[in-house]
Amino acid sequence: MIELIATVESTEQAKELLPIVDTIFFGEEMFGLRLPHTFSREEQKELVELAHQAGKQAMVAVNGLMHPEKMKMIPEYLAFLHEIQVDKISVGDVGVIYVLNKHPEWQLPFVYDGETLVTSARQINFWAKRGANGAVLAREVPFDEMKALVQTVEVPVEVLVYGATCIHQSKRPLLQNYYHFTQQNEDISKARGLFLSEPKKDYTHYSIYEDSHGTHIFASNDVCLMREVADLHALGYQTWKLDGIFCSGQNFVEIARLFNQARQAILANEWTPTLADDLYKKVQSLHPENRELDTGFYYIEPSKIK
Numbered sequence: 001m002i003e004l005i006a007t008v009e010s011t012e013q014a015k016e017l018l019p020i021v022d023t024i025f026f027g028e029e030m031f032g033l034r035l036p037h038t039f040s041r042e043e044q045k046e047l048v049e050l051a052h053q054a055g056k057q058a059m060v061a062v063n064g065l066m067h068p069e070k071m072k073m074i075p076e077y078l079a080f081l082h083e084i085q086v087d088k089i090s091v092g093d094v095g096v097i098y099v100l101n102k103h104p105e106w107q108l109p110f111v112y113d114g115e116t117l118v119t120s121a122r123q124i125n126f127w128a129k130r131g132a133n134g135a136v137l138a139r140e141v142p143f144d145e146m147k148a149l150v151q152t153v154e155v156p157v158e159v160l161v162y163g164a165t166c167i168h169q170s171k172r173p174l175l176q177n178y179y180h181f182t183q184q185n186e187d188i189s190k191a192r193g194l195f196l197s198e199p200k201k202d203y204t205h206y207s208i209y210e211d212s213h214g215t216h217i218f219a220s221n222d223v224c225l226m227r228e229v230a231d232l233h234a235l236g237y238q239t240w241k242l243d244g245i246f247c248s249g250q251n252f253v254e255i256a257r258l259f260n261q262a263r264q265a266i267l268a269n270e271w272t273p274t275l276a277d278d279l280y281k282k283v284q285s286l287h288p289e290n291r292e293l294d295t296g297f298y299y300i301e302p303s304k305i306k
Contacts, residue, residue, distance in 0.1 A: 002233060002263045005059065005158065006242040006256050009036040009249075014047055016253045018054040020260045021242070023087070025059045029211055030070065031077055032061025033092075034166060036245045045084045057087040063113040064213050066093045067171070074099055082106035090136065097130065109133045111158065115166075116140060121152040128155045134239065139165045139223065142300045143231070150236045159232060161225040162255060162283070163243025164207070164218045165296055171214040190245075205290065207246065222246065224293040226280040229262050230271045251286040258282055 004021040008014040014024050026047055029038035039047065044060065051058040060081055066074060074096055081089060082105075090113040091097055100108060111134035112118065112127040124135040136158045141149070150157070175188040188194070190209040196217065198204045207218040225232065229240065242259060244252035258279050265271045287293055297305065 001238060002267065003156075003239045004242065004256070004260060004263060005239065006252075007036050007163075007244045008047065009244060009252075011043060011046055011050065013249070013253060014050055016250075017256055018051060018056050020253070020256045021056070023057040023059050024051055025061065025090075025241075027061035029213075030073070031064050031066070032090075033063050033169075033213060034164075034216055034245055035061055036248065041080060044081075048084045048086055051087075052085070059111070060086050060089045062096055062110075063090045063092040063115075065171075066095050071095050075103070078103070078106055078108060082108055088133070091132075097127075101131065111136060114138075115169075119145075121149045121154075124149075124157065125152070125154045134158060136241070140297050140305060142297045142302055142305065143228075145302050146237065147235060156239050157237060158239040158241050159225075159237050160223055160243060160296075161229060161232070161240040161259060162223060163241070164222045164246050164291075166216055167206070167219050168217040169214060173210055174215040175208065175210045205292075218246075219296070221292040221294040221296075222287070223296040223298075224280065224283055224287075225295060225298060226259070226262060226283055227273075227276045228295065228298060229259070230266050230276070233266050246291060247286070247288055251288075255283055255286050258286075 003023060005023040005025050006017050006021040007025045008017060017024060024047060026039055026044065027035055028044070029035060048058040064070065078099060086108065088109040088111060091110045092113045092115060100106065100110060110132055112132040113136040116138045118124060118135050118138045119141050127135060132155060134156045139160055179186050188210040192209065194208050196206040196208055205220045209216055240259065242256050247255065262279055265275055284293060
């Protein structure tokens with residue numbers, strides 16, 4: 001069984017994604033990192049109901065680093081997620097896990113999402129022994145290291161097969177500080193579409209924005225592992241994540257449809273290099289024009305990663 005997880009940006013998009021994917025991923029900006037949209041409590045309740053009506057799962061992002069002011073609000077939010085019967089949550093802060101362990105009655109299974117920390121089977125199994133029923137693999141782990149990791153890991157491991165990669169997060173309001181220093185009053189949200197370029201490298205396009213978690217900077221190229229999904233499946237990576245933070249609307253739905261087609265072909269033993277190339281080109285045509293695609297760290301030699 002291959003599980004497809006997809007972010008959602010609206011209830012209408014969720015309705016279109018649910019026949020295609022197994023799990024919809026959403027949340028609110030106060031507690032979740034780098035989401036395409038922040039949903040109200042009523043909307044989150046509606047999304048859970050839509051998922052369950054479709055026989056699918058709802059997963060909520062609680063994967064921010066919770067500084068003291070946010071940790072005070074965590075118990076109330078987790079109680080709410082239990083009340084609306086969320087199927088699982090993603091967690092990256094040990095404080096949230098501590099609160100979960102104090103309240104086993106909430107019945108909130110969690111996937112450990114420690115971002116760049118999740119790079120070994122030892123790390124994943126450590127959190128599995130402390131209640132995690134899955135983990136989100138760091139996007140900096142190349143395929144050669146994934147081969148060794150999967151042999152001893154004790155819970156399912158999620159891999160990003162499509163979407164953006166955050167390469168830096170700082171609690172500091174870097175954009176706000178810059179605009180204050182230059183005496184400008186500018187929009188610093190994701191909607192502004194700001195990006196950085198390296199000197200004399202105009203092709204670089206590091207998207208950047210701020211929210212209550214601080215400043216987020218993304219790699220120039222987004223990840224697309226359409227040609228690699230059969231190898232991931234054969235190796236034992238059966239949880240695939242589609243992240244639509246920079247790909248919105250119907251185009252993201254169609255990309256999810258293409259990955260579902262890939263999944264069905266693999267399970268039916270109908271996967272071929274020709275089909276892989278065809279589906280990859282279709283993803284390219286739907287991907288935002290101002291962003292490029294590559295395979296991220298997938299083919300990088302482990303010794304080259306510092």
